[in-house]
Amino acid sequence: GAGVSQSPSNKVTEKGKDVELRCDPISGHTALYWYRQSLGQGLEFLIYFQGNSAPDKSGLPSDRFSAERTGGSVSTLTIQRTQQEDSAVYLCASSRTGLQEETQYFGPGTRLLVL
Amino acid sequence: AQSVTQLDSHVSVSEGTPVLLRCNYSSSYSPSLFWYVQHPNKGLQLLLKYTSAATLVKGINGFEAEFKKSETSFHLTKPSAHMSDAAEYFCVVSVLKNNDMRFGAGTRLTVKP
Numbered sequence: 001g002a003g004v005s006q007s008p009s010n011k012v013t014e015k016g017k018d019v020e021l022r023c024d025p026i027s028g029h030t031a032l033y034w035y036r037q038s039l040g041q042g043l044e045f046l047i048y049f050q051g052n053s054a055p056d057k058s059g060l061p062s063d064r065f066s067a068e069r070t071g072g073s074v075s076t077l078t079i080q081r082t083q084q085e086d087s088a089v090y091l092c093a094s095s096r097t098g099l100q101e102e103t104q105y106f107g108p109g110t111r112l113l114v115l
Numbered sequence: 116a117q118s119v120t121q122l123d124s125h126v127s128v129s130e131g132t133p134v135l136l137r138c139n140y141s142s143s144y145s146p147s148l149f150w151y152v153q154h155p156n157k158g159l160q161l162l163l164k165y166t167s168a169a170t171l172v173k174g175i176n177g178f179e180a181e182f183k184k185s186e187t188s189f190h191l192t193k194p195s196a197h198m199s200d201a202a203e204y205f206c207v208v209s210v211l212k213n214n215d216m217r218f219g220a221g222t223r224l225t226v227k228p
Binding site for chain 2: 003004033035041042043044045091093100101103104105106107108109
């Protein structure tokens with residue numbers, strides 16, 4: 001079956017521009033996560049959506065970062081006024097219900113480069 | 116709060132020899148623990164997970180891990196390395212109470228012929 005998909009796969013942008021990254025979770029999965037993987041760093045949690053509940057935004061690094069999940073399915077991560085330190089691979093994952101022990105299925109990521 | 120420490124950033128083994136990737140965790144609550152693998156230019160794939168059932172967990176591709184509460188460890192092992200095992204491995208702790216999932220910094224496994 002279809003897994004988690006993300007678009008674009010690569011994005012090059014200029015410092016100061018806004019970017020939008022898209023995630024399509026596995027159909028029927030109610031939980032959706034965004035992570036960031038910077039060069040030489042581990043994975044960093046950004047934000048978590050669970051059904052219709054208010055998202056857990058505790059991992060967002062600054063107010064330039066925001067995310068939406070429309071209709072409980074597709075999610076968009078927006079970075080405003082991008083900075084060079086935003087360059088990273090942004091990974092999206094989904095799980096069936098968001099329970100602690102559940103497997104998260106990861107998309108291939110969006111590789112963002114801010115010049 | 117919870118955290119994960121992967122003790123080795125890089126491990127190199129010869130093909131056919133055992134693999135040991137070390138992971139220690141810290142958690143205020145009963146955690147779930149995972150190992151994910153990331154091959155070059157590929158997404159993350161679950162290897163195995165511990166969810167308070169059996170402490171010895173078997174995963175895909177011959178990997179297994181043992182949850183040791185007294186040592187707060189969840190080391191990943193494989194009896195005999197294969198060239199295709201070369202990848203980045205991430206140890207992860209998850210605690211529902213905080214809706215939190217923490218990744219280790221990763222261990223790069225190199226397998227020499």
